[in-house]
Amino acid sequence: MIRTTTLLASAGLLAGALSAQSMTERYQQKLEKEFVSNTAWVKSLDTAKSKAAKENKLIFGYFTRSYAP
Amino acid sequence: MEGGPLLSKWWKKASKDFVSYLNIEARTPAVPEQGMYKEKGGRGFPYCTIMNAAGEVIWEVRPTSEAVVAKGFANANKLVKIQAALSQKPDDKALEASASLLEGIGRSQRKAPAMSDMEEWGNVKGVDKVVVTAFNAWKKEQKIRGAMRRRGAAYKLMKEGTQPEKGSIYALGFFMNATRDAIAAKDAKIAAAALNRLQPEWKAYLKKNPSFAKNPRSKRTFDMIEGYADQVKDLQKKAGEDKSADKSGVDK
16 A cells, blocks of 8 residues: 555656656747747846836737647 | 747837847746736736836737737827826826726736726716727727627628728638628628628738648638629629629639
């Protein structure tokens, strides 16, 4: 019983770790897309806010995802 | 979006006029600023916003074309100015109504105010005329958007004299539905009018999306429009009208 529980817990942890790795990989793949390099994107909102205040501009915020197509 | 407008030359040029902020929801704590799209009011991806320098969302706009982006930023800048004036005169009811009204029409994913409230703000004495014009255009767009979901509604709107402007994102679908439904209603006049708007919108769509021409759906759409053109001609013949739909206007 204890052995089964330990095995299941280990499998769960492993799946979680693999899943996190896969999510990071997908994020990296998203960063490699052409639309990212085509625009001078700022990836920190604080930096965007400072830049907008300094240059008296508005911010265009583009929210997308990498975990799914 | 990412394979189209955000790769375009006009977008690259336009983006020099604002700060472009990219947030990628990655479902991993390894990536910073996760969950922000929800905090900002997003309910689906991509969520496209215009924010002020404090990072507050003041407008929502999908950058589908240069004109749409320009209009979105013009409205957002107008809102910033009205809000600044209101902060100087907090008791000014006209400024308050103008700000609330403009703020309301800039919402697409965030919950919009009740239409009754918006109508009321639009009727406040001294409310900004440009904002009222934008509100009226927005109301028309909502009507057209709503009509896209109901069979027969586009035809009904056309009969009432309401139709999308040239190049509107709803134009192609609207006139496709209106033509189909006018043919079904055997209304030669509206069918011909809808077809005459549909043909150039289809041409413009193909010009804007050249890769779509290779898609099998493109051929199906072409065949459908050509079929409509034949049916409109038959209807006109039966109705004894001499106007004929210009089949040569249909483009593959």
